[in-house]
Amino acid sequence: MTMVTEKDINEQIAWAKINTDVLKSMENPRPAYWVTLAVCLAMISTAVIAEYIQYTTGMGPANLNNPHMWDMYIATFVFWIGMSHSGTLLSAILHLIHADWRKPIYRFAEAMTTFSLMTAGLFPIIHLGRVWNMYWVLPYVSDRGHWPNFRSPLVWDAFAISTYLSASMLFLFVGMIPDLAICRDNTTGWRKKLYTVLSLGWVGSDQQWRNFRKIYLLMACFLIPLAVSVHSIVSADFAMSIMPGWHITTFPPYFVAGALYSGCAAIITLFILLRYFFRFEEYMTLPIMEKTCKLTFAIAMVWTYLNLVEFASVWYGHDIYNKELLIAKATGPYAWVFWTMIFCGSVLPFALAFRSLRRHMPTMFIVSLGLNLGMFFERWMIVAPTLSMAHEPHQWDVMWGSIVEWAIVFGSFGWFGMLFLIFVKVFPSVSMYEVKEMVFHRRRSQGEEDVARMTDHAKPATQEGT
Amino acid sequence: MSKRRMMALFSDFDEAHAAIADIRRNEVPGLTVDDLTMKSPIEHPEVEEVLGDRPVHIQKFTLFGALFGLTFGFLFLSGAQATFLVQPQGGKPVIPLPSNFVLMYEMLIFFGVWCTFFAFLFLSGLLRKRPTLYSEKVSLDQVAIMVEVDDSISDSLKNLFQKHRVLEIREEAV
Amino acid sequence: MSETMSGKMNRRSFLKVMGWSTAGATLAGCDLPSTVTLEEGKEDVVSYLMPEEYVIPGVGVWYASTCTQCAAACGIHGRVREGRVLKLEGNPDASLNHGKLCMMGQAGVQGHYNPDRITSPLMRSGGNLTPVSWDKALALLEEKLGAVNGERFAWFTGTISGHQAALVDNHLEAMGSSTHYVHEVVNNAVSRAVYQDMLGESNPRLRLDKAKMIVSFGADFMGASVSPVHYAGQYAKFRTNKERGLLVQVEPKMSLTGGSADLWLAIKPGTEAVLALGMANLLLNKIKVSDAGIPADVRSLIDSHDITKVARITGVAGHRIQRVTQLLTERSPSLVLPGANAEGQAQGYDTVAAIMMLNHILGNVGKTIESSGEFPFPQLMARQGGTADLLAFAEAAKSQKLDAVIFHGSNPLFTAPASLGLSEAMASIGFKVAIAQFPDETSMAADLVLPVNSYLEDWGTQVPANQGEDAAIHVQQPLMEKLHADTRGFGDILLTLLKQRKNDEYAQFEDYYAYLRNAFAAMPAGVKNNAKNNNEFWNTALQTGVIKVASGARQLSSKVVSFAAPAEGGAGLTLIPSPRLGLFDGRHANLPWLQEAPDQISKVVWDSWAEMHPATAAKLGINDRDLIKVSSAQGNITLRVTLLKGMNADAIAVPLGNGHTDYGRYAKDLGVNPLQILDAIKEKKTGELAMYGTQVTVKKVGPADDVSLVRMGASDTQAGRKLVATIPVEQLRRTEGS
């Protein structure tokens, strides 16, 4: 059987067209954009009202109670943190291994990283009983000689998330500087002013490019271990405790795998949306989609494996609390969540193994949503059952949250959506200079002698798939 | 003698590359490759063949930042722990190595990243006023060669550029 | 005492001392020294005018007094700081409770500070109770009581003792009446009658601590009983004796005491006497214990109760009965106790007599049942109540024999079964006075309500009906100034009433304090314990809170009274209106701590509920937490059910306490009152209400609902954890000897 090897990108595409296409995506939002934005804003305002209620009356309206001191807030926090890992993965790891097919899609993935981190960062704050004192977790100088407790995984979280947020924002920003210069050169009005400031005076000189290459490499090197450490630390919130179902050695890799998994799933979702709405078919091509899907499938299998490892070690271990909990997860009141998670997380990804499905955008869209749902449920299944069935049988309880809690959880999706929608209209969601590089190098590597005349507008851009 | 700044725009990298190679071969007397700057829409590491190795120092800052983060991390954490003895121990030592290592690691990256970034800003000459001689085409698809030369050699330089099918030459007096 | 309080800090400053407002908490978190969070000149501080030497601001002082949360009258210590009483604890000097206090006693402060207290006299005008001045209220009293025919006047109280009781007697005498109804729902009136007949003493000392084995026929002596703390203390000794005591509890519904039993047996309600007879049969005919002193008719009754018959009727397995009986002879001295379930039947007297007969047969009288001696102040002794007086009162009211009644310390409108028709009957009483602390059902139906001080602001003396090791008079003194300006002490009100009748006799006493001082001064020297003078005696009495009195020696008789053949229990479901340690008979339903304290056995909070055995429920198609309707011939109540294995299958229990239609914010409209649907069956010999004799039917009317019935605790089992570990007694003997 012969596979038709498709190109990741049409290397004949003219550079000017790249600029035009991407810049065009940043202009004139269509009605659908405004509707989506309005929906996001509505979700946010609901969440703000809910948070206001919670802020003024206490954590009670969220239906939290003695066994369930944490619930959906922390689950959603973990979900968003996990979501953020994909951008780093695509960008940094694929950069290091010179997988240049990442280039058309890494920008929005990185933006997703930043925004999901910004969303995730809200949850530890929202879930605090005394939000106004949240700065106490930071090691700041105090007249009273106070310090936070550096032993607490929550403080690690504060360190890790602030490091990760600043590092990933820098990574996103640094990688965007040449594109911001392009924007600067092609816009007028407030945009011009904005891009002039943001492009930091980038002119594309050889010195700048040289330093740029270095910093990009260095940051990629930093970000990979950072990303791994961040989700390991988030897993430490649970693994460092002694609670059954949390105190598990495989949690760090399990969390990292889960993070990459949910991130990749989200990338597929956004990939399809951007491709559809911005007509980015030439950049976000099916071969790239396929590669992303294969990567996702691989990670899904890692995640499944780690899940099985956890089940097996619990099953054959001596910890009765853990074992009881595992049985309760599968058969108790949370069983439907648990089995949905198993289905979406371990069965559904097999859809990615089929080429025809991989190439069918509507299917992939639904599958990716399924994967995301599975991963959301995974976080839920980490947080809630342990609390509902821990050591002390007297304090067992099952909890399904409250309107306030769910409003805030849904609101976070609105918040993320809003940030992302603003991003795609203010910043180029496809890296122009890197697509150009990709095109340039591909052409060159194919031994095309006629690499000149890139300005040849006459050359037709071959429609992909034809 | 008056000087002038010249910017030659080429439609692609290979032509600019050839032009620089010519300059490197001293085809324009009194002008060396070190005097010129190439501006391009994408990164062209190949240009180093003709531009020569121009050093990059960012990694030194990175190393400094990382090491600083590591040492500062440990001293800061253990200092704070040792002086703040209501540290909730939970049966563990006052200065717990595993958790301190975790935080040191984060601080290593934190300081490393920021040092790298500031080094980048500093070493790439960013945040400075952009030269007036600039073409938007450079961010699109053309490659520019910037050079500041004496009036005396400007003609020969222009010739050289012409030879390499320059699209446009802009100049301004300094 | 009152002088020391005159300089107390002003109330506002207390609030600030206490209140940790949101603003305060938020500001306190602010870290910058520049924004000083503490403002000067914002709080008031009031100095003492002329303090007592021992009153130091910021230092709590403990004063002795007496608890009146139930009739037991335990000695208490109250912690007073800056003029407020904060916490109550048992008085270690009181031999009744040895420094311990039950949950009801602990919650006394909440009654005292209750937000729903009556704070001024209320007079009925135009159908409504409206606040009036004391002058007006007293004038009305004078007018109405002056006009009433003495024989048509009565007092209606709860258990009352000490000098207040004496004054009530005096008032009745002054009024020319002798009708003093004393009503207690939680009582042992039938047992007292049997004790009187069999032992010659109605309140003998039950020495649980001396017994090696206790068989309790539903006696919830540590729970809602006549003196829970006293018996719990004795129980502790019983359990920690060299030979650990063995407790067998036989009852249709597991009580608090039953929860601690070594063997808990579910008996069919109303068949306690049958079991007692069966055990007597075994003792006399099988173990061949002497039957001396047993009348022939009783003897033949015993002989007719062979073990198979008994087992069949009572539902208690024959081998259990045999084993328990066997153990009773092996572990002597033992103690057999009758409880409320045994008493509260139409043949309650017979049942208790049958049970007490076991003590006679086993020779426990004199060993674990002792005489409490001759109390030297008969006029101060407790007027113990029961339900007979409630029935008598209802009768009298219905037949319009009463024109004026003064109510105090009892709430008959809540505790009377609806079938008595008390609320209608009471309407016929021309003048009803309630001396009350709270707006309960009875006081809200009165024509005149006099707000009384709480026991923490009042003077008085209490004499426990069931004394501890030492007989004593317990002194009750105010622990703080009156909380509300317009309330008055009970003793003061009594004096006022007496002055209205016999001014010449009582004018010498300015107030009840003066009366008590005088009464104490008049006490015989023997009681004064070598005090140099009356002042020293008074001060010592206040300091210790206890005046120990030597009671005269007395011997118990041990005779068996004749009794009729016992009934064999009802055919259907028997309703058990079980009192709880906590809300008790409903008097504590307005104390939020006690509402929030889960029932000890079923762990339900803030509600009324029905307890059923799962098997019974299954038969009726009822699930846990279902809404059910419990109907008797007299009416029905609708409430949720909780399934409990600690139930006899023929019984359904509905705890007392809730179902108030009035009683302040915490009690009003919460739960149901099972007393309302009781049949007005009279105990045949004593005339008490047979509270445990009502047959009911149960019907499911609504589905299960997790939210409506709140139970503490998610798991009924320890789920394999070692939480409450249990060892067999042999192991205890191995390690700690026996």
Next chain:
Amino acid sequence: MSLDNILNHWSDYRKGAEEGGHHDYEHRWAMAINLDLCIGCNACSTACYAENNLAVVGKQKFEKGQAMHWMRIERYWDQQELEHPEQGASFLPMMCQQCGAATCEPVCPVAATYHTPDGLNAQVYNRCIGSRYCSNNCPFRVRYFNFYSYYESSWPQPLEQQLNPDLSVRDKGVMEKCTFCVQRIRTVKDKAYMEDRKVEDGEVTPACAQACPTSAIVFGDTMDENSRVAKLWKKHQVERGVYQKTRHAKKNADLRGYRIFEELNVDPSVMYLERVREDV
């Protein structure tokens, strides 16, 4: 100063619970609860409400599991297979076990809960930011969180006058738990300090132990070898420290003393004495 300090006391700072931790303990308050005497009567729990300004939450919030009873009486039925619970119920008074190696402590991000030189597991209300991690990591589930501001609802005037001024009324967003009545300990220690003497055994009694009608709860200082509680611990061969240590210390396995969840190595300060059952 810091660097000096670290270098000079490095080995001290590296001591864990096994070596006694960095504290030179002044006291180690502990309890011994005789379950054979616990009748489940709730006196301790109510006394705790009275002493410690515990909020009454009402039916709805109780249903949601937001009750604040620092001391709760758990009731279990053993012998589930029987038709009737013939051995009665099993009552367990459960409150903060003041663990020596408390799992709540290391997870608090702001060090609001920590170990005092008295061997108590302290909770500094003002420092608490309400992350609730401590409660999540407590195997006994005895930490209670102020999900609401109860001041207005729980103490309507004049009930608020009953509040004990020796400890705060906690506001919303703050974690709280049994403190072994630290305000009483504090008062007694202050008194002893003023009188230049040591605290005597029996001088400190928490509200629960004080109230208990059967005296099932014995409280005292295990560092004072002559205290009743120390003698009880010794008699039952329960030693402070981790499981292995305790297990090896226990030469007579029949002894009744045990600590709940001993295998979790949290080193609780509450020893329970097993309930005794006599089979009839």
Next chain:
Amino acid sequence: MAVNNRLINPGAGFARAGFAGMLCLALLLMSSVAMAAKYDVAPPSGAYKGEDVPQPIEFPHNKHVKENGINCMYCHTYARRSKVAGIPPTSKCMGCHKVIATDKPRIQKLTKYWEDKTPPVWKKVHDVPDFVHFTHQKHLKKLVFDRDFPVENVKEVCAFCHGELENMTVAKKVKPLNMGFCVRCHIKNKELGAPGDCWKCHK
């Protein structure tokens, strides 16, 4: 001793100025301790500009303390026996002012209070938050009695936190009395046994 050595955090200085600042501060601290060796107590440092608090009677502290040499604890008699120092009871004032200066309007006002049997309602000037357990008695014992400090000079110790009341009429807050103020002093005096345990003060 071993405990006290390590109890308190001087770490505020740590991050304040980095390592160098840390060491400098150590020296500074040590020298300040040395300077305070006269009392072997280092008084707390910090100043605060308090407001004028209107009181029902403008009590002249200066007259009583400076001119008449009355000891602080003569009136604030609870200070050595309780956590609060207490406002003197009206009877105490009247003890002298039945005969002294009865012609002054302030004294007449006081006499009126006495006759009406209503003590004056003062405004609290020195206040710590309600969640703080501060005891005057322990501080007095440690700083005065245990140190054999002349009791007649107790005002110098009182002035640590209350300022020099002998120079004030109505009391005014001149020290911040916030947590930093307390903690700094406890750090300085750790050798004296000033505890660093949160639960000593937080309740």
